[in-house]
Amino acid sequence: GAVVSQHPSWVICKSGTSVKIECRSLDFQATTMFWYRQFPKQSLMLMATSNEGSKATYEQGVEKDKFLINHASLTLSTLTVTSAHPEDSSFYICSAIDAGTDTQYFGPGTRLTVL
Amino acid sequence: GESVGLHLPTLSVQEGDNSIINCAYSNSASDYFIWYKQESGKGPQFIIDIRSNMDKRQGQRVTVLLNKTVKHLSLQIAATQPGDSAVYFCAERAGNTPLVFGKGTRLSVIA
Numbered sequence: 001g002a003v004v005s006q007h008p009s010w011v012i013c014k015s016g017t018s019v020k021i022e023c024r025s026l027d028f029q030a031t032t033m034f035w036y037r038q039f040p041k042q043s044l045m046l047m048a049t050s051n052e053g054s055k056a057t058y059e060q061g062v063e064k065d066k067f068l069i070n071h072a073s074l075t076l077s078t079l080t081v082t083s084a085h086p087e088d089s090s091f092y093i094c095s096a097i098d099a100g101t102d103t104q105y106f107g108p109g110t111r112l113t114v115l
Numbered sequence: 116g117e118s119v120g121l122h123l124p125t126l127s128v129q130e131g132d133n134s135i136i137n138c139a140y141s142n143s144a145s146d147y148f149i150w151y152k153q154e155s156g157k158g159p160q161f162i163i164d165i166r167s168n169m170d171k172r173q174g175q176r177v178t179v180l181l182n183k184t185v186k187h188l189s190l191q192i193a194a195t196q197p198g199d200s201a202v203y204f205c206a207e208r209a210g211n212t213p214l215v216f217g218k219g220t221r222l223s224v225i226a
Contacts, residue, residue, distance in 0.1 A: 006158075034213060043204060043216045044159070093158045095214075104149065104214060109158040 003027055004096050006107035013084055014115055020080045021110045023094030029074040030096035035067070038091040038109075050077045084114040127223045134192040136220045138205035141186060145207040149214070150179060150190045152201045159204060162190070192222075200224045 003026040013019050023033060031052050036044040048069050049057045056069035066088075068080040077096075081088055093109040128134045140148075146167040151159035165172045165179045165188075172179050178191040188205050202221050206214040 004158075043218050046213050049213055091156075102147075103161065103164060104208075105161055106151070106158040109156070111156070 004094065004105045004107040006092075006094055006110050008110060009108060010111040010113075012113045012115065015085050016083055018080055018082045019084055019112060020078055021092055021094070021112075023077045023079070023096070023107055025075045025096040025098075025105075028096075028098040028100060030077075031074060031099055032097045033071060033077040034095040034104075035069060035077075035079050036093045036095065036106075038093060044093060047079075081112065084112070086114045088112065089114045124218070125221045125223070127225055128195050130195060130197060130224050130226050132195055134190075134195045134199070134222060136190045136192075136203050136205075136222065138188040138190075138217050139186060140188060140205075140207045140217075142207060142209055142215070143186065144209040145215075146210065147208045148179070148181060148188050149206045149208075150177075150188075151204045151206065152199075153204060153219070154201045162203075195222075195224050197224045197226055 005024045005026055007022045011019055033050040035047045037047050038044050046059050047062045050069050050071040052071045052074050058064045066082055071077040089112055091109050091111055094107045095104055097104050149164040150162040152162050153159045163174045163177050163179045165181050170181050176193045180189045192199055200223055202219045204219045205217045208214050
């Protein structure tokens with residue numbers, strides 16, 4: 001089946017630093033990718049929709065200057081958490097739609113811990 | 116606003132029994148529904164989907180039922196196994212809008 005990968009799978013950083021997370025669709029092209037955030041024992045919260053070649057669309061309450069999204073190609077989207085703080089610690093999950101089947105697949109997630 | 120919710124937050128079943136996980140949705144414009152399985156520390160895993168022009172779809176050991184009249188979705192797992200233990204999320208989408216996730220149901224399989 002379709003595979004979405006994320007890198008890194010976990011990262012620990014100091015407060016004030018920036019962290020970049022990569023999301024790749026491995027065997028299909030994805031014109032649309034999504035970034036979600038998930039807190040323990042909660043459901044996924046959509047942060048933004050990333051469209052290849054255009055600016056991301058952010059959900060209400062998500063700071064676009066803090067969570068920078070770049071969808072540079074049909075198989076790669078990146079999320080950069082700028083000037084990270086402990087409250088940014090969370091599980092970040094990307095997702096991509098296989099344009100051929102219109103099915104949405106999820107990556108394995110990235111655990112971010114900000115000290 | 117529109118939302119997707121679940122009737123039961125936790126479900127415990129004996130190994131070998133059938134499991135039924137329910138989901139209610141409120142957006143009458145939703146035309147695509149998906150069930151995901153999420154194990155601890157991992158991303159959601161696609162299980163099965165169904166479009167609004169269908170009321171039933173079967174996969175391997177899983178069946179999804181859609182009742183548009185009462186806006187209800189269910190996931191049936193046959194012969195539940197310990198490996199089925201996880202949190203199950205329903206999600207719905209209307210047209211090209213992003214998926215909306217329900218709160219999740221934890222399925223615990225008792226050996």
